[in-house]
Amino acid sequence: MVTINLGRAEAFEQKLENVQNELGIPPMEHIPVQYVNETDWLSELLPYIPSLLFLIPLLMVSRSIGGGLPGAGGPGGRNVFSIGKAFPSGKKDLKSTVKFADVAGLEQPKAEVMEFVDFLKTPEKYAKLGARVPKGGLFVGPPGTGKTLLAKVG
Known part of the structure; x- marks a missing residue:
């Protein structure tokens, strides 16, 4: 098979048609041109x-x-x-081990948190009084006052 680079296809077709007309070949018997695009x-x-x-x-x-x-990593792999996963050591238990007895002092905040937890555990009791389910709680105070410890109680 011979490959010939002909330049523009329109120019080639025009020259081929002119040569066939000069040779006197009728238009119905002109050589058909077929382009094949092959990829190696x-x-x-x-x-x-x-x-x-x-x-x-x-x-x-x-x-x-x-x-x-x-x-796709296996367990413990x-x-x-x-890096940065929530449970890198394999501990997947979300239940906190901190109890209200572990929190020293802070009697008023402890009482409020206990009430908040009770409300979340039995909302029907408070719904009868007209209370709505809170969207969350906010602990405010200086560092080292036990905010995180109170948040873990439950």
Whole structure:
């Protein structure tokens, strides 16, 4: 098969038609022109092969060391993408172990928090009195006064 670079397709078609008219070939017997656009996939993919040869082993090593893609790491597996997760040590129990007896002093705030917790546990009792469910609570005070400890009680 011979490949000929002809430049613009319109110019080639015009020259071919002129030559056929000069030779006296009737228009119904003119040579049909057919364009074929072929792609050599090997030459298209060849530039990407070095990158793939570097990335595929790197991906395989990272999967074997880190437990796979983000979120695919097994339980307790170390993964670069697990930094900053909510439960890095595997503790997933949201139930706090702090009790009201653990909070020293702060009798008035303790009483208010106990009332707030009671309201959240049995809202029907307070709904009869016309109270609405609160959207949240706000602890205000200087550092070191037990705000976080009170928030954990429940």
